Amino acid sequence: MSVPVFYMGQMVADSQAYSPSAAKPAQVVADWRHHKLPIQLFKFDPLTRDDIALAHKRQFVDDVLNCVRSNGFGNTSAEVAASLPYTTGAMTAAVFEAYARGSVACAPVSGFHHAGYDFAGGFCTFNGLMIAAITLRNVMNRDLHIGILDLDAHMGNGTEDIARKLNTRWLRHHSLGAMALSSDDADAYLRTLPGIMDMYAGCDLLIYQAGADCHINDPLGGVFTTEQMAKRDRIVFQYCKDMGIPVAWVLAGGYQRDEQGTIEPVLALHRQTMDICAQIYGA
Numbered sequence: 001m002s003v004p005v006f007y008m009g010q011m012v013a014d015s016q017a018y019s020p021s022a023a024k025p026a027q028v029v030a031d032w033r034h035h036k037l038p039i040q041l042f043k044f045d046p047l048t049r050d051d052i053a054l055a056h057k058r059q060f061v062d063d064v065l066n067c068v069r070s071n072g073f074g075n076t077s078a079e080v081a082a083s084l085p086y087t088t089g090a091m092t093a094a095v096f097e098a099y100a101r102g103s104v105a106c107a108p109v110s111g112f113h114h115a116g117y118d119f120a121g122g123f124c125t126f127n128g129l130m131i132a133a134i135t136l137r138n139v140m141n142r143d144l145h146i147g148i149l150d151l152d153a154h155m156g157n158g159t160e161d162i163a164r165k166l167n168t169r170w171l172r173h174h175s176l177g178a179m180a181l182s183s184d185d186a187d188a189y190l191r192t193l194p195g196i197m198d199m200y201a202g203c204d205l206l207i208y209q210a211g212a213d214c215h216i217n218d219p220l221g222g223v224f225t226t227e228q229m230a231k232r233d234r235i236v237f238q239y240c241k242d243m244g245i246p247v248a249w250v251l252a253g254g255y256q257r258d259e260q261g262t263i264e265p266v267l268a269l270h271r272q273t274m275d276i277c278a279q280i281y282g283a
Helices: 024-034 058-065 078-101 128-140 157-167 183-200 226-243 264-282
Strands: 004-008 038-041 104-107 146-150 171-175 204-208 246-250
Touching: 004 078, 004 264, 024 038, 024 264, 038 128, 058 078, 078 104, 078 128, 078 204, 104 226, 128 146, 128 157, 128 204, 128 246, 146 183, 157 171, 157 226, 171 183, 183 226, 204 226, 226 246, 226 264
Parallel strands: 004 038, 004 104, 104 246, 146 171, 146 204, 204 246
Antiparallel strands: none
């Protein structure tokens, strides 16, 4: 099968910041197509301000989109603001697709888990993970149990903040970044990952942050080798397939550059994740 990927050019922006995440969707999708990975691109509707405010204080949403309050990149770029309803919309569309199919879908975006109820930071402006989860529950009008597996290198503090503010007892959340691991801990962590996955047994949907910044060579990460990251992804996708848990996944972080200054090392890691996803769900 082809992996459903929710992508539109409006998701892309020049963030004028260190992080490549705002421009990364176009590069990642072009890379996947160049390497002939089995993906199928879908369009989607951008989210409204009311949609985004399901997980955020409405004044915060309005201020960011009106460019009078800094986004997660520390500026008030109108280009970034225009992209935000699309990045969050892609995540929401992927969640609904995965849930409807009982399978897998991807939103090739980053910049969610550091965004809290009324604050942005860490290259994250709105928390598309929580927006998508809350929207699915509201639209389905069911007491769904949803998991967020955050294997980005950094703690999902924004996700935790929203979960506390909104008292989301239905959410199961694990954040690799909260554990302060080093490369010496990598093998031991991967041995525990199948057990960590068991916390999501019985969930109606899993949202997976497949961060590339936990790679050992990432300037803001430094945990897993390329081979260990492949093992990470195989464990996650195989568990979800075997247990029948729909999974919607997202790129999350990645900050490596090659000698030419391109993000090819990051693209290679995202390519590996998509390849493993396609292998497991195409089997």
